Amino acid sequence: xxxxxxVGVAEIDSILKAMLILLRATERVLESxxxxxxxxxxxxxxxxxxxxxxxxxxxxxPSQVARFLGVTKPAVSQIISAMHRxxxxxxKSKSADRREVYIGLTKLGKTAFQSVVKEQRQLVRTxxxxxxxxxxxxxVATMYSISSAxxxxxxxxxxxxxxxxxxxxxxxxxxxxxxxCAFLKxxxxxxxxx
Numbered sequence: 001x002x003x004x005x006x007v008g009v010a011e012i013d014s015i016l017k018a019m020l021i022l023l024r025a026t027e028r029v030l031e032s033x034x035x036x037x038x039x040x041x042x043x044x045x046x047x048x049x050x051x052x053x054x055x056x057x058x059x060x061x062p063s064q065v066a067r068f069l070g071v072t073k074p075a076v077s078q079i080i081s082a083m084h085r086x087x088x089x090x091x092k093s094k095s096a097d098r099r100e101v102y103i104g105l106t107k108l109g110k111t112a113f114q115s116v117v118k119e120q121r122q123l124v125r126t127x128x129x130x131x132x133x134x135x136x137x138x139x140v141a142t143m144y145s146i147s148s149a150x151x152x153x154x155x156x157x158x159x160x161x162x163x164x165x166x167x168x169x170x171x172x173x174x175x176x177x178x179x180x181c182a183f184l185k186x187x188x189x190x191x192x193x194x
Contacts, residue, residue, distance in 0.1 A: 019146075030123060046069055047082070050065060050080070050103075051088065051109060051112070051116070054089065059102040060103055060104075080103055083109075087108050088106060088109035088112060
């Protein structure tokens with residue numbers, strides 16, 4: 001096998017630009033605009049991740065939410081308080097110890113999340129039509145490949161999760177990777193305790 005030619009700065013800059021454009025287009029079309037249209041207010045990516053988490057995993061403690069998002073408890077408290085004011089989540093006590101609070105989706109939160117997902121699916125369906133039918137598998141394989149390669153380039157790859165929301169079905173975009181999801185580890189421990 002011959003040695004690989006070095007990738008030039010211009011090529012790397014083109015890849016970076018294309019990835020940033022994809023990131024911004026995805027965030028704008030599938031997250032920001034979509035959510036503000038469906039929910040009636042602008043909510044950030046962290047709140048969307050909380051909605052996904054609660055929809056997939058059910059009620060969670062603030063500590064579990066903080067671990068999943070990779071933020072501090074004070075930061076997650078602000079996120080949860082804002083979502084509570086918007087009536088997207090409710091705070092619940094599941095035991096005699098009232099200090100142990102769980103966060104769950106309200107009916108409005110479930111409806112909003114389902115509406116967001118429905119709209120996102122329609123937007124992707126439309127995007128696939130523009131790209132040409134039959135491209136879905138190619139898109140998925142390419143995106144997984146890029147995500148996995150970028151993650152492997154990070155020396156801390158095996159110690160974090162992409163928090164992609166795919167864990168609800170037991171999969172991760174880091175196929176074959178050594179991702180270490182603290183949230184799922186915690187879930188396994190807590191399920192053994194029940």
